[in-house]
Amino acid sequence: MALVLHAGKGNKNGFKGLIAAEYSGVSVELAPNFELGVTNKTPEFLKMNPIGKIPVLETPDGPIFESNAIARYVSHLKPNNPLNGSSQIECAHVEQWIDFASLEIDVNILKWFYPRMGLGVYLPPAEEAAISALKRSLGALNTHLASNTYLVGHAVTLADIIMTCNLLMGFSRIMTKSFTSEFPHVERYFWTMVNQQKFSKILGEVKQAETVPPVPAAKKPSRPKEAAKSKPKDEPKKEVKEPAKPKVEAVEEEEAPKPKPRNPLDLLPPSKMILDEWKRLYSNTKTNFREVAIKGFWDMYDPEGYSLWFCDYKYNEENTVSFVTLNKVGGFLQRMDLARKYAFGKMLVIGSEPPYKVKGLWLFRGPEIPQFVLDECYDMELYDWKKVDISDEAQKERVSQMIEDQEPFEGEALLDAKCFK
Ligand SMILES: N[C@@H](CCC(=O)N[C@@H](CS)C(=O)NCC(=O)O)C(=O)O
Numbered sequence: 001m002a003l004v005l006h007a008g009k010g011n012k013n014g015f016k017g018l019i020a021a022e023y024s025g026v027s028v029e030l031a032p033n034f035e036l037g038v039t040n041k042t043p044e045f046l047k048m049n050p051i052g053k054i055p056v057l058e059t060p061d062g063p064i065f066e067s068n069a070i071a072r073y074v075s076h077l078k079p080n081n082p083l084n085g086s087s088q089i090e091c092a093h094v095e096q097w098i099d100f101a102s103l104e105i106d107v108n109i110l111k112w113f114y115p116r117m118g119l120g121v122y123l124p125p126a127e128e129a130a131i132s133a134l135k136r137s138l139g140a141l142n143t144h145l146a147s148n149t150y151l152v153g154h155a156v157t158l159a160d161i162i163m164t165c166n167l168l169m170g171f172s173r174i175m176t177k178s179f180t181s182e183f184p185h186v187e188r189y190f191w192t193m194v195n196q197q198k199f200s201k202i203l204g205e206v207k208q209a210e211t212v213p214p215v216p217a218a219k220k221p222s223r224p225k226e227a228a229k230s231k232p233k234d235e236p237k238k239e240v241k242e243p244a245k246p247k248v249e250a251v252e253e254e255e256a257p258k259p260k261p262r263n264p265l266d267l268l269p270p271s272k273m274i275l276d277e278w279k280r281l282y283s284n285t286k287t288n289f290r291e292v293a294i295k296g297f298w299d300m301y302d303p304e305g306y307s308l309w310f311c312d313y314k315y316n317e318e319n320t321v322s323f324v325t326l327n328k329v330g331g332f333l334q335r336m337d338l339a340r341k342y343a344f345g346k347m348l349v350i351g352s353e354p355p356y357k358v359k360g361l362w363l364f365r366g367p368e369i370p371q372f373v374l375d376e377c378y379d380m381e382l383y384d385w386k387k388v389d390i391s392d393e394a395q396k397e398r399v400s401q402m403i404e405d406q407e408p409f410e411g412e413a414l415l416d417a418k419c420f421k
Pocket of ligand 1: 052
């Protein structure tokens with residue numbers, strides 16, 4: 001039978017237990033008709049959590065409150081669950097990162113965000129201190145993630161679930177791109193996590209905040225008591241309404257999706273190059289690749305309707321572990337999914353020993369790298385981009401070699417070649 005979780009649908013603390021359940025093969029369902037501010041104030045609810053906060057998980061052995069404890073309980077329902085780490089030191093590191101996610105990341109995001117939502121007093125020096133503490137923590141996290149795909153070991157653990165859910169609040173509500181771009185490995189990590197199938201099933205589509213919520217308008221000073229006393233008796237009494245207390249969860253629930261605008265690339269003049277035809281030729285050519293596919297590519301290529309770009313990873317010296325490097329490139333291609341209709345790419349991982357170099361070739365619809373790709377795929381800024389000059393035969397030849405996975409490439413062996421098509 002499913003365990004019942006009391007939480008609102010968009011509550012990031014509720015997500016922790018739900019995602020842990022996905023990874024653990026445990027069935028957890030949200031309590032129906034939950035209404036924050038109502039359900040959690042009933043005597044029945046207060047018996048489960050005396051401070052009336054969500055989430056609460058009902059179990060056959062009694063209720064559990066505190067979201068991290070709920071996620072831990074769910075993960076322990078599966079014996080030897082890799083979510084909890086696979087050795088004593090890994091278990092300790094999972095706990096370490098859970099505490100870090102809660103006490104160094106979440107707390108500082110909330111100290112920044114809540115006052116701007118009117119949930120607490122807004123004081124500029126307090127905000128400054130919260131942002132600076134958050135940056136310090138994100139800096140440390142960024143360094144850790146420069147050479148690790150996951151927080152602990154080589155797979156998702158409870159630490160990743162809790163960290164991602166805490167970062168979610170920041171990324172979706174207050175940490176805009178201009179803030180997070182200082183932490184490129186945190187960005188890569190966050191977007192990789194939220195796009196894992198078991199995360200996205202619970203979280204749905206995640207979008208980064210485009211603006212920092214404005215500072216709440218200063219309240220008008222209340223009338224001094226003395227003045228109130230001298231109020232003329234015949235002035236009719238105005239009904240004084242208590243300002244409605246903002247609901248905490250109101251800031252966490254997802255907004256209704258807006259209709260998608262048409263992609264401006266669909267409005268470009270038609271091109272003689274049909275991207276799908278090229279992709280089919282690429283996939284179907286098994287022999288004589290140079291003569292068939294590469295020749296076909298240059299016959300089809302339309303420099304008016306498309307552009308070619310070389311990319312070069314900026315942090316190659318960090319590519320010291322082969323599978324971490326391959327995961328990074330794999331994640332990049334996954335995130336480029338949004339450009340499937342408008343792009344083709346080859347990514348080469350070069351070298352027979354670390355540090356590996358990552359270089360790529362991309363074909364994009366239009367004369368420039370599409371703006372939506374730059375905006376939405378943060379990996380783009382981890383690379384230097386150079387437009388291919390097709391009047392230069394040497395550059396054209398390099399394009400051909402990259403499409404062909406020619407080995408050796410620039411004198412070196414290839415560890416891997418991945419294609420985006
Ligand atoms: N440390 C708690 C925080 C719980 C919490 O702050 N819950 C909020 C919603 S995210 C709540 O229930 N607020 C309602 C209230 O304060 O009455 C956890 O992780 O479970």
